[in-house]
Amino acid sequence: xxxxxxxxxxxxxxxxxxxxxxxxxxxxxxxxxxxxxxxxxxxxxxxxxxxxxxxxxxxxxxxxxxxxxxxxxxxxxxxxxxxxxxxxxxxxxxxxxxxxxxxxxxxxxxxxxxxxxxxxxxxxxxxxxxxxxxxxxxxxxxxxxxxxxxxxxxxxxxxxxxxxxxxxxxxxxxxxxxxxxxxxxxxxxxxxxxxxxxxxxxxxxxxxxxxxxxxxxxxxxxxxxxxxxxxxxxxxxxxxxxxxxxxxxxxxxxxxxxxxxxxxxxxxxxxxxxxxxxxxxxxxxxxxxxxxxxxxxxxxxxxxxxxxxxxxxxxxxxxxxxxxxxxxxxxxxxxxxxxxxxxxxxxxxxxxxxxxxxxxxxxxxxxxxxxxxxxxxxxxxxxxxxxxxxxxxxxxxxxxxxxxxxxxxxxxxxxxxxxxxxxxxxxxxxxxxxxxxxxxxxxxxxxxxxxxxxxxxxxxxxxxxxxxxxxxxxxxxxxxxxxxxxxxxxxxxxxxxxxxxxxxxxxxxxxxxxxxxxxxxxxxxxxxxxxxxxxxxxxxxxxxxxxxxxxx
Amino acid sequence: xxxxxxxxxxxxxxxxxxxxxxxxxxxxxxxxxxxxxxxxxxxxxxxxxxxxxxxxxxxxxxxxxxxxxxxxxxxxxxxxxxxxxxxxxxxxxxxxxxxxxxxxxxxxxxxxxxxxxxxxxxxxxxxxxxxxxxxxxxxxxxxxxxxxxxxxxxxxxxxxxxxxxxxxxxxxxxxxxxxxxxxxxxxxxxxxxxxxxxxxxxxxxxxxxxxxxxxxxxxxxxxxxxxxxxxxxxxxxxxxxxxxxxxxxxxxxxxxxxxxxxxxxxxxxxxxxxxxxxxxxxxxxxxxxxxxxxxxxxxxxxxxxxxxxxxxxxxxxxxxxxxxxxxxxxxxxx
Numbered sequence: 001x002x003x004x005x006x007x008x009x010x011x012x013x014x015x016x017x018x019x020x021x022x023x024x025x026x027x028x029x030x031x032x033x034x035x036x037x038x039x040x041x042x043x044x045x046x047x048x049x050x051x052x053x054x055x056x057x058x059x060x061x062x063x064x065x066x067x068x069x070x071x072x073x074x075x076x077x078x079x080x081x082x083x084x085x086x087x088x089x090x091x092x093x094x095x096x097x098x099x100x101x102x103x104x105x106x107x108x109x110x111x112x113x114x115x116x117x118x119x120x121x122x123x124x125x126x127x128x129x130x131x132x133x134x135x136x137x138x139x140x141x142x143x144x145x146x147x148x149x150x151x152x153x154x155x156x157x158x159x160x161x162x163x164x165x166x167x168x169x170x171x172x173x174x175x176x177x178x179x180x181x182x183x184x185x186x187x188x189x190x191x192x193x194x195x196x197x198x199x200x201x202x203x204x205x206x207x208x209x210x211x212x213x214x215x216x217x218x219x220x221x222x223x224x225x226x227x228x229x230x231x232x233x234x235x236x237x238x239x240x241x242x243x244x245x246x247x248x249x250x251x252x253x254x255x256x257x258x259x260x261x262x263x264x265x266x267x268x269x270x271x272x273x274x275x276x277x278x279x280x281x282x283x284x285x286x287x288x289x290x291x292x293x294x295x296x297x298x299x300x301x302x303x304x305x306x307x308x309x310x311x312x313x314x315x316x317x318x319x320x321x322x323x324x325x326x327x328x329x330x331x332x333x334x335x336x337x338x339x340x341x342x343x344x345x346x347x348x349x350x351x352x353x354x355x356x357x358x359x360x361x362x363x364x365x366x367x368x369x370x371x372x373x374x375x376x377x378x379x380x381x382x383x384x385x386x387x388x389x390x391x392x393x394x395x396x397x398x399x400x401x402x403x404x405x406x407x408x409x410x411x412x413x414x415x416x417x418x419x420x421x422x423x424x425x426x427x428x429x430x431x432x433x434x435x436x437x438x439x440x441x442x443x444x445x446x447x448x449x450x451x452x453x454x455x456x457x458x459x460x461x462x463x464x465x466x467x468x469x470x471x472x473x474x475x476x477x478x479x480x481x482x483x484x485x486x487x488x489x490x491x492x493x494x495x496x497x498x499x500x501x502x503x504x505x506x507x508x509x510x511x512x513x514x515x516x517x518x519x520x521x522x523x524x525x526x527x528x529x530x531x532x533x534x535x536x537x538x539x540x541x542x543x544x545x546x547x548x549x550x551x552x
Numbered sequence: 553x554x555x556x557x558x559x560x561x562x563x564x565x566x567x568x569x570x571x572x573x574x575x576x577x578x579x580x581x582x583x584x585x586x587x588x589x590x591x592x593x594x595x596x597x598x599x600x601x602x603x604x605x606x607x608x609x610x611x612x613x614x615x616x617x618x619x620x621x622x623x624x625x626x627x628x629x630x631x632x633x634x635x636x637x638x639x640x641x642x643x644x645x646x647x648x649x650x651x652x653x654x655x656x657x658x659x660x661x662x663x664x665x666x667x668x669x670x671x672x673x674x675x676x677x678x679x680x681x682x683x684x685x686x687x688x689x690x691x692x693x694x695x696x697x698x699x700x701x702x703x704x705x706x707x708x709x710x711x712x713x714x715x716x717x718x719x720x721x722x723x724x725x726x727x728x729x730x731x732x733x734x735x736x737x738x739x740x741x742x743x744x745x746x747x748x749x750x751x752x753x754x755x756x757x758x759x760x761x762x763x764x765x766x767x768x769x770x771x772x773x774x775x776x777x778x779x780x781x782x783x784x785x786x787x788x789x790x791x792x793x794x795x796x797x798x799x800x801x802x803x804x805x806x807x808x809x810x811x812x813x814x815x816x817x818x819x820x821x822x823x824x825x826x827x828x829x830x831x832x833x834x835x836x837x838x839x840x841x842x843x844x845x846x847x848x849x850x851x852x853x854x855x856x857x858x859x860x861x862x863x864x865x866x867x868x869x870x871x872x873x874x875x876x877x878x879x880x881x882x883x884x885x886x
Contacts, residue, residue: 036722044634128606131599131606132591132603133599150605151598151601151602152602216631216637216638236725239637239645239836240645240836240840240841241719241720241836242722244722264718266717266834267840268831268832268834271704271716271831271833274708274717275708275716277708277709278704278709278716280717280718
């Protein structure tokens with residue numbers, strides 16, 4: 001038997017060695033004009049109108065273009081399919097001059113008719129495709145449908161009234177009320193212009209409603225036949241595996257440097273990191289904060305940071321206890337040790353925020369913002385001025401799970417804040433809860449006095465931050481401030497961009513004086529790349545274009 | 553035999569029915585809701601209501617279950633809320649990946665585990681025995697999330713020998729008639745694709761197969777030790793039969809019987825382990841899909857996926873029972 005044993009061992013050793021040698025011979029690099037990017041998930045569909053998640057928007061952004069785009073790395077609106085635009089005096093009609101000679105990937109012409117077709121498509125979507133879960137950005141930005149399904153907003157709630165083909169190269173969008181935030185929203189891949197021919201041919205909006213009430217898209221536009229005007233063209237998509245695109249050689253603008261672009265979905269962040277380290281990926285989205293140092297210290301990899309486009313804040317509900325008193329809210333603001341929290345729990349990727357708008361958003365106030373640096377003595381004094389006896393008891397809600405970009409470690413954020421508030425004349429009652437198991441719904445329905453929350457921008461416009469949160473009375477903050485509502489409404493309606501920015505700067509300061517919450521963190525997400533990757537410009541809105549990217 | 557099989561198959565009906573009720577209640581008892589999970593922090597109560605109406609989630613639970621049962625019986629498992637695709641389509645695309653992985657893991661576990669256990673028993677109390685016991689102890693006790701990371705670090709990141717993610721290289725555009733990538737490569741004569749798919753399978757198979765390997769090695773060792781002391785082995789020895797012939801004809805054959813049962817039970821461990829293995833190796837199989845479904849509270853996907861896996865599990869155990877009867881004539885007689 002010992003002979004057999006020895007034989008088996010020798011055989012396995014030989015086999016192992018042979019396999020190892022064979023594997024060692026295989027190369028793990030690919031052609032330098034092919035880029036493999038690791039994403040955090042699969043797109044839902046490659047059809048901008050019907051998606052709102054990051055992976056879908058990123059894919060759509062490579063193959064489609066909107067009337068306007070964003071300057072790389074910023075939220076500044078620049079011409080794209082429209083070369084210029086102007087607003088009517090009453091702010092209701094927006095006339096877009098279109099780029100001439102642009103063709104869709106299927107060879108059809110992009111003109112005013114295609115623009116109006118796409119807007120009309122959103123407005124007239126069938127009932128089963130309406131609503132936030134499928135058509136989020138249309139609902140958020142334009143708010144209504146021509147033929148609303150039961151419960152959905154109708155034409156009376158819609159910002160969009162219609163679209164007019166003035167001539168082949170001029171399209172006019174007509175609104176029901178003046179709004180300027182809608183221009184920035186048009187840069188979203190969700191409002192990109194798709195080929196009307198392809199939308200019809202591949203039945204983009206077709207679907208059936210199952211007996212359980214759910215709908216099932218049956219067309220193939222968003223799964224295997226997306227057609228836009230973008231710098232990359234669709235080749236194939238295998239769900240769970242890869243999405244393959246090639247350069248559009250007939251692109252109207254600067255053509256992509258890469259010949260082939262492949263998105264690979266890897267939900268697990270450690271797996272994404274290891275695939276980057278092993279050379280299987282050229283770049284990876286969203287590095288976990290704890291992985292950033294190992295990429296930064298690697299000789300073959302590098303870290304790029306997205307400009308912060310989020311805000312973490314401590315919310316204060318004015319219907320709860322003494323929080324309706326501005327002095328108490330100020331005391332909370334002075335009682336939060338923001339610097340310590342950012343320093344301890346953000347892995348070097350956070351900055352202390354002094355207002356609700358992140359620095360990159362138009363309307364961010366560079367001066368005149370009240371300073372609420374940590375000052376326990378001042379906090380106590382304010383509470384006494386308010387006529388309260390110390391300590392003042394407050395419930396503080398925090399989520400026990402779900403780290404977010406703006407809040408990598410919620411329980412520890414809470415602990416540090418609770419400790420600094422207790423030094424500032426408060427007695428904190430902790431109220432932990434799972435994010436989806438009652439925390440968020442409790443906070444949103446106004447049950448929490450103090451709470452940890454945040455916001456990541458949908459698009460680069462101050463209205464998406466300020467108006468969304470403080471533009472109307474709501475349960476989240478529990479206040480009614482007509483002066484503030486009015487100021488934000490006026491700012492949003494202002495068509496002149498410079499004037500609008502000034503109005504928002506003032507509004508941002510006004511919010512910080514009224515103090516419905518205490519902003520404390522802007523955090524930058526990190527991406528990892530091979531060192532020889534050039535041209536990738538991280539964008540605050542997270543959907544970078546691969547046109548200028550090259551390897552080597 | 554036929555009656556035995558039919559009876560076992562009929563037993564499937566109450567099992568699946570009971571399971572479907574449990575599942576239905578369980579996914580609805582999870583904290584939060586599908587609407588909240590998908591609409592995220594931007595949800596408004598109005599949006600949640602609209603979503604629930606759209607997906608029929610506002611109806612009484614008994615009505616929902618009845619509708620679910622009716623469609624399920626027709627072979628329609630509903631539509632995944634997250635991907636908006638039929639659950640049956642998702643299963644059809646993803647199940648082959650999981651089967652391929654589980655089979656590879658099982659082959660790995662058997663090829664290493666059987667000889668390890670057998671020779672350990674033959675060398676009872678010696679160094680080889682102790683070290684194999686130690687190895688299998690490591691096998692069962694190493695955390696399942698840890699092994700893949702270490703394997704990938706050594707073989708992908710450091711040595712660069714093996715891929716760390718996926719089922720096939722991104723630059724290979726192969727046909728997939730069956731969805732079993734290795735098999736597909738062989739059928740279509742695309743040897744490069746088959747070879748590449750096998751390479752992608754190796755690390756996940758080792759990671760997933762380590763626990764079954766340890767268990768198989770231990771069971772084989774124990775049953776070999778038992779059999780070695782049986783009367784018929786002693787008789788064979790007394791008869792003057794060559795030791796290798798005794799091992800082959802008497803010891804090994806009988807020692808393998810309990811191992812067969814273990815293999816059936818391991819299928820459950822493999823399917824459970826696939827959740828983690830597929831996630832860390834970015835393999836688009838049933839496991840990683842169900843993990844996402846839990847994360848998204850995707851009711852139809854969770855219900856359909858788990859029901860399907862339970863069906864497979866019960867079926868595999870039935871097959872094991874049948875094959876057990878075939879290997880062991882005693883059971884057939886009784």
